Amino acid sequence: MSTTESASPASAPEPTQEPAPKKSSIGKRILTYVVGLVVVGAAFYAFNYFTSDVAQAKVGDCASVTGTSTSPEYKAVDCGAADVNYVIGKTGGTGEVCGNGYDEYTQTQRRGPKTKLCLAPLLAEGKCYAENVGGVGAKAVECNESAAFKVTKVVKDAAAPQCAEGEEPQSFPEAKLQYCFGAPA
DSSP states (O other): OOOOOOOOOOOOOOOOOOOOOOOOOHHHHHHHHHHHHHHHHHHHHHHHHHTOHHHHOOTTOEEEEEEBSSSEEEEEEOTTOTTOOEEEEEEEOTTOOOOTTOEEEEEEOTTSOEEEEEEEEOOOTTOEEOOOOSBSSOOEEOSSTTOSEEEEEEEESSSOOOOOTTOEEEEEGGGTEEEEEEOOO
């Protein structure tokens, strides 16, 4: 007798199933997006802050401000530059109070620093100036009836000057700048 072995059909190996990838929870994804947006916003703010002449300005720095009072153009310049017309007396947020005699320059960016500069005008001794109407910076004019005032004395880095009788003192202590103003002659 012969025995025949019956060959059992080769069973195909059962395919192994990869475990399904874990789905991150919706809360984790939202948190990731929020953190990403905060990081991008902070980077944008930092870029605007560190590239802004206004935000980087310090007391005693000089500037050239041109344009009109409703649309001024600010540019940081060397104090010896030909176009310098202001020295910075105070810096701060938009709530900063500048005080008498200072011109104000406020920069508000949608996604950046909100800065106010209190600017002391740089005027020349012996010159006459017109009343500033609609522009920025005092304009030197001939010393006649069209002039608003004459600068009789300028004192830098010292105590307030002793002005002559009939002259009006103007002091910008933070900018270390004092003037005596008189009538145009």
